[in-house]
Amino acid sequence: MKTNKFIVALVLVTFFVVSFITNILGPIFPSLVADFDISLALAGFLPFSFFAAYGVMSIPAGILVDKHGEKPVIIGAFLLAFSGSLLFALLPTFTMAMLSLFCIGMGMAMLQVAINPLLRVVGGEENFAFYSVSGQLLFGIAGTLSPIVFSYFVTELNAPAANGFTSVAQSVIPSNMPWLSMYWLFAAMSIFMVVLVSKVRLPKVSRNDEEATGTFAVYKQLLSNKQVMLFFIAIAAYVGSEQGIANFMSLYLQQAHGIDPLTQGAGVVSQFWLMLTIGCVLGLGLVKILDSRIVLILFSTAAIAALCFALFGSVEVALIAFPLTGFFLSVMWSIIFSLALNSVKAHHGSVAGILCTGIIGGGLASPLVGLIIDLTGNLKSGMVVVFVLLAYICSIGFWAKPLVANKTIKLFNKRATPVS
Known part of the structure; x- marks a missing residue:
């Protein structure tokens, strides 16, 4: 099959988005402990709720892909991530954090199961190893950038009110929880990917x-x-x-x-x-x-x-x-x-x-x-x-x-x- 470079790029961007969302837990963790005033044992269940969903959904995601194909599963995954991110951004409580991370975790698991075989087909089997490594590199780059973006947002939102994006964000995000800005960003990224994937015709994967x-x-x-x-x-x-x-x-x-x-x-x-x-x-x-x-x-x-x-x-x-x-x-x-x-x-x-x-x-x-x-x-x-x-x-x-x-x-x- 001829390599479809646009869809290859789309899959690689998906790797980036998955990592960008997944790897934010580390830098946010101290803020979650302080702002929700919870013990470290209880706080530990926040990452657990994400990875429990990831583990629970891995096998069912494979069944869904076999039955319905990659495109509906990818769109459904990003809708889950969007719903989870928006839920937490609007209702920032410990309970909502658990539910939000569970939704996002299910979405990320579905994406991981769907995009690897798709990459093999659209990139060509002879190029699969190269594109797989490229995907992992983008995964790492996104994991590196995510805490930097987090730090930038928090610093900007803690600064005196300004015009443009910062002033809008300050009116929506609680002043004592500037880290919630990341979940608004996750929601925006997820809905953007839903729109993008819905416009693309994906090949059938054997x-x-x-x-x-x-x-x-x-x-x-x-x-x-x-x-x-x-x-x-x-x-x-x-x-x-x-x-x-x-x-x-x-x-x-x-x-x-x-x-x-x-x-x-x-x-x-x-x-x-x-x-x-x-x-x-x-x-x-x-x-x-x-x-x-x-x-x-x-x-x-x-x-x-x-x-x-x-x-x-x-x-x-x-x-x-x-x-x-x-x-x-x-x-x-x-x-x-x-x-x-x-x-x-x-x-x-x-x-x-x-x-x-x-x-x-x-x-x-x-x-x-x-x-x-x-x-x-x-x-x-x-x-x-x-x-x-x-x-x-x-x-x-x-x-x-x-x-x-x-x-x-x-x-x-x-x-x-x-x-x-």
């Missing part, structure tokens, strides 16, 4: 074996497979590690070092996502010269070390070490996913659905971290959860036995000794 949704019997069989369940836990461990660090780093820097979460704290979260993106690019090169299990062991060990420096070092060290954890987390998702798929002979689409459902488990890390902090009164103690999760990820490099190992390049070819 899903290959790896993308097909399995039957109930297939899922039952896979759920009894020990390897599949171990990798399910691994995905939960990765999401738990990523969110445990991303959501609590700004709060930790505020309480331990007096860093303003709305400006410098948001900047550190932005650097975290930037380093995660850079690490992803460099990680692609590493898995070409090393077994992916070795890369996983090295990076998970380095992530544990970086987190130790972030928690027990000075403020100068913490400001460097927290973003570095993002760099070392970067390769984990893709390596865990590839090892899992390469550890089973068939039903890769169903395995992928089960793995994505593991995101629910990862969402539990935030309330668990918060609960430990509330019980002990020590921010560092909550990070014990993250250390345990990273240790489990490290263990994968020792027990994983993929049927197909990643292909590596031999840097030094030994010449055969000529026979005399």
Whole structure:
């Protein structure tokens, strides 16, 4: 099929929007805790409500795409994100925050399921790897920009009243909750994407074996497979590690070092996502010269070390070490996913659905971290959860036995000794 560059661009923009909306929880987290006056354990259920929806919707989204096609699912996903964002912007309460994040999470899950096979078709199978990496890079760029935009909006809205956009925003957004401006922005972005996608004719996608949704019997069989369940836990461990660090780093820097979460704290979260993106690019090169299990062991060990420096070092060290954890987390998702798929002979689409459902488990890390902090009164103690999760990820490099190992390049070819 001929490459449709406009639709490829549309899919890549969708990757950007998904990340821009998803990765705002970290910088907003301290504001949610302060403005709703809630415990850290309760606050942890905010990211959980998002990732629970993400996990719950992954398999049903695949069924919806199979039955109705990509376009209705993509439009429905953005309508859910629009509804959730507008609901919270208009009714900023803790209950509405939970419901809003659940709606947005369902929308993001539907988008992730729909756009990857679509990208394979519109970009051409021979270009799929290139466009997939491009999508992940845009995902990382959006995650980097989102906290910066958040910090800009908050700063502008806290300034004296001005003409134009700022004055309109100040009349709509409560003065004590300037961070709500992001949810108005999310609503605007979502409705813009609804209009854009509705005007585009998308091609029919024939899903290959790896993308097909399995039957109930297939899922039952896979759920009894020990390897599949171990990798399910691994995905939960990765999401738990990523969110445990991303959501609590700004709060930790505020309480331990007096860093303003709305400006410098948001900047550190932005650097975290930037380093995660850079690490992803460099990680692609590493898995070409090393077994992916070795890369996983090295990076998970380095992530544990970086987190130790972030928690027990000075403020100068913490400001460097927290973003570095993002760099070392970067390769984990893709390596865990590839090892899992390469550890089973068939039903890769169903395995992928089960793995994505593991995101629910990862969402539990935030309330668990918060609960430990509330019980002990020590921010560092909550990070014990993250250390345990990273240790489990490290263990994968020792027990994983993929049927197909990643292909590596031999840097030094030994010449055969000529026979005399």
